[in-house]
Amino acid sequence: MGLLQGKVALVTGGTSGIGRASAVLFAREGARVALTGRREDAGLAVVAEIEQAGGSAIFIAADLTRTEAIAAVIEQVAARYGRLDCAFNNAGVAGGGPIETLDEALWDRIIDTNLKAAFFCLQAEVAQMKRQGGGGAIVFNGSVLAKIAVPGTTIYSASKGGIVSLAQAAAVEFGPAGIRVNSINPSITRTPMTAGRITTDEQGIESHPYAVGIPLGRMAEPEEMAQVALFLLSDRASYVTGQALVVDGGQSAM
Template identity: 80%
Template sequence: MELLKNKVVLVTGGTSGIGRASAILFAREGAKVALTGRQEQAGRDVVAEIEHAGGSALFIQADLNQTDAIPEIIARVVDEYGRLDCAFNNAGVSGGGPIETLNEAVWDNVVDTNLKAAFFCLQAEVAQMKRQGHGGAILFNGSVLAKIAQPGTSIYSASKGGIVSLAQAAAVEFGPVGIRVNSINPSITRTPMTRSRISTDEQGHESHPFGAGIPLGRLAEPEEMAEAALFLLSDRSSYVTGQALVVDGGQSAV
């Protein structure tokens, strides 16, 4: 169907989990994909998979906590593909525990990666899209934990709550120039970041301490989040902006 045909899409944190699944799906849907990540080999593996399937991809090794480098990432994308049409600001880290046990280092790591870096990515992406003068679509990866509370998630939840608010504010600010901004808010998804906390019972049912009570009775797959991201970046959602799409198997409805 090629919902992103001839579009240039940036995926941050595109070497594993939701980012990797999204980069591969976007390429399959016709996009030229640039992806960032810290691990060079993982990035090259994603590019190889995309190219083997006939797509086009560029890997940019980057640590987004080095915010001064973010404009250079956008410049690399434009040098390679000529423009930037869409961006999925997906990069993030976990981190938490009982509030009494947390320190400033944990706070800085989680908030700097999940929120601060995402803000500066937004800033650079919007600047490029405004130079092009034909709008664009930007998506953030939030979390259902921005909406519901779980013990031990205070800093992570704060960072993702900030993402939801950031996306809404940006949607209002940049709507007049045709730039749409939304967030997806996943429940627990089977990714390398969550794997250590997933347990399996004798019947093979998976569970996670932050995934209890999901009505659909299972954890999400990265590809399911990628499909939601695809919709919000494609022209199928051309009148959707400022929204926080919860993709949680019904968890927040309980």
């Protein structure tokens, strides 16, 4: 029996990278999966992959920076599957540069997607879980950059630091309702978002500016992050809440 057998799981930003890997894994572990994204073709491709493997999934096209879109997502999940048991609030964007070069438009794009949307997803998810009688699990996708400093990442780091604090505060507030809230905080992971800065040397060794000095000597794969999110959403983590689990190959220990 899978770790999410019989559960309904929502994955935001589920069309690529960590979100896609998580949607596929959650379905393989027995969940009925709803995934969101802005690219319908990519979302339907993930649904097809899940269904071909015998799972159940739906794609909901949504711009989560619009709060009314978030409410519509939860309504569609409940209409299709009748409930919501767990959610991986994974959707996010990157961007940065020297502080002196950054403008308000970039600030708004990153904060609105990474932090504001995550908050209102949490709000809507908890409301649905409470309507069902309480209980559930929510995981946010943060970043090791909430814990360590790298030049050129200030706005992104601020958004992910907010995610860590949001998850901890929500865990305290919703613990009495039986709703667990945690965050995973990855280091550099091989995704479409990071691919543009990956280089390969003459020996075929890959590198990325943010992967320097990782004790395990490599970037993470999306599936490795999906496995951690799966654990935190499953009943195996039934006494884990309010935690910011760093999944960084030892980078923050340096």
